[in-house]
Amino acid sequence: MSGTLPAGQAPDGALGAPPHRARALAGAAAEVALQDGSSVHVERVTVRYAGTRPRPALDQVELRVGAGEHVAVVGPSGAGKTTLLHVAAACLRADLGRVLIDGQEPWGLDARRRRQLRGRLFLAPQVPPLPPRQRVVTAVLAGRLPAMSLVSSARSLLYPLGIGAASRALAQFDLAERIFDRVDRLSGGERQRVNLARALLAPARVWLLDEPLSALDPVRAARALQAVRQEATRRGVTLIVSMHQVEMALASFPRVIGLRDGSVHFDVPASQVTSGQLSALYAHSQPVAEADDQPLEEAGPSELPMVWR
Ligand SMILES: Nc1ncnc2c1ncn2[C@@H]1O[C@H](COP(=O)(O)OP(=O)(O)OP(=O)(O)O)[C@@H](O)[C@H]1O
Ligand SMILES: [Mg+2]
Numbered sequence: 001m002s003g004t005l006p007a008g009q010a011p012d013g014a015l016g017a018p019p020h021r022a023r024a025l026a027g028a029a030a031e032v033a034l035q036d037g038s039s040v041h042v043e044r045v046t047v048r049y050a051g052t053r054p055r056p057a058l059d060q061v062e063l064r065v066g067a068g069e070h071v072a073v074v075g076p077s078g079a080g081k082t083t084l085l086h087v088a089a090a091c092l093r094a095d096l097g098r099v100l101i102d103g104q105e106p107w108g109l110d111a112r113r114r115r116q117l118r119g120r121l122f123l124a125p126q127v128p129p130l131p132p133r134q135r136v137v138t139a140v141l142a143g144r145l146p147a148m149s150l151v152s153s154a155r156s157l158l159y160p161l162g163i164g165a166a167s168r169a170l171a172q173f174d175l176a177e178r179i180f181d182r183v184d185r186l187s188g189g190e191r192q193r194v195n196l197a198r199a200l201l202a203p204a205r206v207w208l209l210d211e212p213l214s215a216l217d218p219v220r221a222a223r224a225l226q227a228v229r230q231e232a233t234r235r236g237v238t239l240i241v242s243m244h245q246v247e248m249a250l251a252s253f254p255r256v257i258g259l260r261d262g263s264v265h266f267d268v269p270a271s272q273v274t275s276g277q278l279s280a281l282y283a284h285s286q287p288v289a290e291a292d293d294q295p296l297e298e299a300g301p302s303e304l305p306m307v308w309r
Pocket of ligand 1: 075079
């Protein structure tokens with residue numbers, strides 16, 4: 001499937017990038033070889049954090065994301081979105097059930113093979129783990145580390161190679177001019193965009209992005225999401241993004257999963273999400289008016305209560 005359009009995805013043009021951005025994106029794509037996306041299957045996964053709450057963080061979650069698919073995960077705070085992404089990234093082991101990446105169960109592999117499998121996965125954590133004093137260029141190029149030998153990785157920390165690639169990735173998020181700044185001198189939103197630029201350098205087949213837009217203003221968030229989706233589409237990368245901007249999730253993703261209290265409440269094409277489903281998903285933050293249970297596409301964006309925008 002390398003270089004072809006994954007099933008169910010909008011063609012690049014449909015994402016509406018202006019020509020100069022499309023050219024820049026093509027440049028960024030050339031930095032990393034086009035690869036097939038990986039499938040992610042979450043099979044009856046239960047995660048219970050030790051000694052905390054009676055309810056598990058994930059409760060028998062069942063999910064199948066095909067290679068090259070783009071999926072948004074929405075749901076209230078504490079729903080289990082981060083836990084789900086960490087399980088899918090093979091950072092956290094489920095108490096029950098299993099995760100399969102391209103049919104392989106990470107926790108059934110020996111350490112070396114698990115490391116190789118993890119190399120197919122890129123997790124952008126909710127709080128970007130950018131060491132203070134590190135330069136932006138080093139932070140972005142760290143996206144390549146999984147594909148490098150130990151010696152090359154150590155050397156790259158001292159003498160960054162691929163400054164051009166880092167600069168082009170940063171340009172997708174309007175940050176090229178900050179390339180030699182220290183990350184601890186960036187705003188929260190700028191750090192998030194550095195983290196996204198890092199994804200563009202990663203040789204991964206699955207991008208798991210945990211609330212990557214939470215600190216961005218609406219215009220930057222839309223541009224950043226467009227850049228990420230366009231690049232993921234071009235490479236055939238599987239994309240799973242958790243986010244609180246429900247309206248943007250519905251408008252930008254072909255498929256939306258609603259998670260609440262560790263369970264999947266809905267998992268449908270974005271066009272089929274109803275206001276009733278969203279009311280139930282966010283019941284504790286129910287806005288003033290009772291929403292009709294009709295697809296939001298038919299209802300129109302003005303029907304979307306303010307709390308979900
Ligand atoms: N390390 C941890 N130890 C104990 N409990 C945890 C831990 N991490 C998460 N939890 C609990 O698990 C539940 C799910 O948390 P999670 O972070 O997955 O939710 P979330 O949907 O990502 O929320 P948010 O939108 O606020 O980021 C929450 O009740 C949370 O308090
Ligand atoms: Mg979270």
